[in-house]
Amino acid sequence: MKIFSADQIYQADKSTIKKEGITSDELMERAATQLFDWMHSRLRGTQVTVQLFCGIGNNGGDGLVLARKLNEHGYSIKVHVVNYSDKRSDDFLLNLERLKDGKVWPNFINEESDLPDISPNDIVVDAIFGIGLNRSPDEWVGNLINHINASQAFTLSVDVPSGLPLDRVPWEPSFVVRASYVLTFQLPKLVFFLPQTGVYVNQWEMLDIGLDRDYLNRTQTHFELIGRPEVLPLYRPRLKFSHKGTYGHSLIVGGSYGKIGAVQLACNSCLTVGSGLVTAFLPKCGYDAMQTAVPEVMVLTGSRDRNISGIEVPFEPTVVGIGIGIGQDDDTVSAFGAFLKRMGTPMVIDADGLNILSHKPDMLKDVPEMSVLTPHPKELERLIGKWSSDFEKLEKAKTFAAKYNVVIVIKGAHTITIYNGKGYVNTTGNPGMATAGSGDVLMGMITGLMAQGYSSVDAAIFGVYLHGLAGDLGVSTTGYEALRASTIIDHIGKAYAELFRQPEMEQNENG
Ligand SMILES: NC(=O)C1=CN([C@@H]2O[C@H](COP(=O)(O)OP(=O)(O)OC[C@H]3O[C@@H](n4cnc5c(N)ncnc54)[C@H](OP(=O)(O)O)[C@@H]3O)[C@@H](O)[C@H]2O)[C@@H](O)CC1
Numbered sequence: 001m002k003i004f005s006a007d008q009i010y011q012a013d014k015s016t017i018k019k020e021g022i023t024s025d026e027l028m029e030r031a032a033t034q035l036f037d038w039m040h041s042r043l044r045g046t047q048v049t050v051q052l053f054c055g056i057g058n059n060g061g062d063g064l065v066l067a068r069k070l071n072e073h074g075y076s077i078k079v080h081v082v083n084y085s086d087k088r089s090d091d092f093l094l095n096l097e098r099l100k101d102g103k104v105w106p107n108f109i110n111e112e113s114d115l116p117d118i119s120p121n122d123i124v125v126d127a128i129f130g131i132g133l134n135r136s137p138d139e140w141v142g143n144l145i146n147h148i149n150a151s152q153a154f155t156l157s158v159d160v161p162s163g164l165p166l167d168r169v170p171w172e173p174s175f176v177v178r179a180s181y182v183l184t185f186q187l188p189k190l191v192f193f194l195p196q197t198g199v200y201v202n203q204w205e206m207l208d209i210g211l212d213r214d215y216l217n218r219t220q221t222h223f224e225l226i227g228r229p230e231v232l233p234l235y236r237p238r239l240k241f242s243h244k245g246t247y248g249h250s251l252i253v254g255g256s257y258g259k260i261g262a263v264q265l266a267c268n269s270c271l272t273v274g275s276g277l278v279t280a281f282l283p284k285c286g287y288d289a290m291q292t293a294v295p296e297v298m299v300l301t302g303s304r305d306r307n308i309s310g311i312e313v314p315f316e317p318t319v320v321g322i323g324i325g326i327g328q329d330d331d332t333v334s335a336f337g338a339f340l341k342r343m344g345t346p347m348v349i350d351a352d353g354l355n356i357l358s359h360k361p362d363m364l365k366d367v368p369e370m371s372v373l374t375p376h377p378k379e380l381e382r383l384i385g386k387w388s389s390d391f392e393k394l395e396k397a398k399t400f401a402a403k404y405n406v407v408i409v410i411k412g413a414h415t416i417t418i419y420n421g422k423g424y425v426n427t428t429g430n431p432g433m434a435t436a437g438s439g440d441v442l443m444g445m446i447t448g449l450m451a452q453g454y455s456s457v458d459a460a461i462f463g464v465y466l467h468g469l470a471g472d473l474g475v476s477t478t479g480y481e482a483l484r485a486s487t488i489i490d491h492i493g494k495a496y497a498e499l500f501r502q503p504e505m506e507q508n509e510n511g
């Protein structure tokens with residue numbers, strides 16, 4: 001699903017109005033009716049006080065329409081107009097009149113007003129600012145937002161949490177509503193998925209308001225949200241007359257004394273995701289442990305006992321996964337450098353492989369094109385330098401990926417795969433996966449997918465999604481704390497099956 005910018009959303013808005021021959025207030029009515037239906041289906045007339053805070057633009061207009069509908073259905077409401085500007089939108093004014101026609105008289109809040117009492121048992125509707133926010137809220141509006149945040153009332157934000165801009169980090173972090181739930185119109189917003197801005201969004205849901213499909217289909221975006229519909233077409237089915245050679249030979253290079261487990265995890269996940277053959281290349285100290293832990297894997301060792309040196313393999317691997325647990329010993333660094341120079345096929349580079357590249361940027365020119373780099377945020381910082389915000393981080397990663405023609409997988413709660421100027425935002429995974437070795441598992445999975453013929457970008461997008469899904473399935477048996485990296489591997493098979501599970505409704509429909 002595409003992630004549109006605020007400007008593009010305004011265009012979608014215009015295009016819908018023109019195409020359907022409707023007025024903008026009709027579109028507002030449609031949007032707010034969705035809000036009302038969502039609330040009404042959950043509250044079913046419950047006697048709770050709903051306090052609506054409405055700005056003076058169209059986000060506020062949505063809030064006023066919702067207030068009118070709640071009032072018509074007998075809910076107890078208090079409407080506050082947050083009077084932060086004289087430039088009231090036409091549809092705000094129209095709906096203010098309609099609300100007054102229904103004998104609801106809003107309380108106007110301005111700089112001098114006392115802040116209204118909010119009980120923790122109230123429901124707050126936050127319709128102060130929407131996607132039109134383009135500067136910091138004034139201090140008194142920020143104080144009101146703080147007051148809402150301090151109330152502990154359930155806070156439902158309309159479209160976006162007020163105070164959260166769509167294309168940058170907030171000017172003043174405390175001047176942003178911390179939403180309990182965000183009902184956003186039709187399209188996901190990038191800020192919901194970034195560490196610095198996602199914290200204002202606890203849970204969110206999209207409400208379809210029937211924006212012009214043609215416009216949405218034909219418009220290119222810089223980001224895409226990756227869910228099941230996006231990954232299913234990437235899947236490469238197993239063929240009946242295939243053999244293990246069909247699915248590639250992966251080489252996993254890694255490990256040092258005390259860090260052989262990382263290679264075990266990566267080889268295990270590489271096999272489990274479907275690589276035809278897997279060979280591990282390790283220092284000698286890892287030989288016995290590796291052969292015992294994963295019998296399906298072939299094992300080669302270098303000449304040294306505790307570290308990797310001279311990486312020589314007597315076959316042409318389809319793909320190489322390299323870097324986990326290798327450390328930065330001088331011999332290892334030169335073996336890594338020589339190996340990069342020699343190999344032309346794309347690799348998956350992780351962990352110390354990335355750290356070596358950060359310390360020896362000269363080696364970057366030898367990284368095969370279309371390789372996949374899988375940094376966590378600290379490794380990314382070493383590679384591309386510090387950033388001042390998540391937005392700058394994404395731009396710098398895009399520039400780096402373009403310069404070296406590589407795919408960058410920025411790991412995190414919402415892992416973002418960067419390639420060719422575009423970012424693919426993952427939707428699976430959970431905090432249970434913040435545990436030792438889960439990155440090694442991901443590295444093995446992406447390698448194993450490339451071995452089977454997935455392109456580098458597809459392997460990254462598909463692998464990240466499947467890894468998160470396996471983690472989500474795993475967590476249902478272990479809970480967050482007890483989830484271990486090996487639990488993720490144990491659930492790769494179920495994750496594949498889950499991809500193809502028919503939703504229950506479809507199953508019923510099909511008898
Ligand atoms: N297709 C859709 O998605 C649909 C969208 N709809 C709804 O419209 C919402 C967007 O409405 P909106 O354009 O009127 O902007 P909104 O956020 O209400 O702000 C109002 C104005 O405030 C101003 N301003 C900005 N920052 C400021 C500040 N710090 N302090 C003071 N003033 C500030 C700025 O005007 P300026 O002063 O810059 O001229 C801005 O224009 C959207 O989120 C959704 O809820 C639906 O109704 C229908 C379908």
Ligand SMILES: Nc1ncnc2c1ncn2[C@@H]1O[C@H](COP(=O)(O)OP(=O)(O)O)[C@@H](O)[C@H]1O
Nearest residue numbers: 376411412413429430431434436437438439440
């Ligand atoms: N809070 C979280 N929610 C979802 N996924 C997470 C979370 N924390 C970590 N992960 C995932 O777990 C993996 C951690 O990788 P990494 O930091 O390299 O771990 P390690 O080095 O221990 O293997 C990444 O794929 C990341 O996306």
Ligand SMILES: [K+]
Nearest residue numbers: 126129160162
């Ligand atoms: K809002």
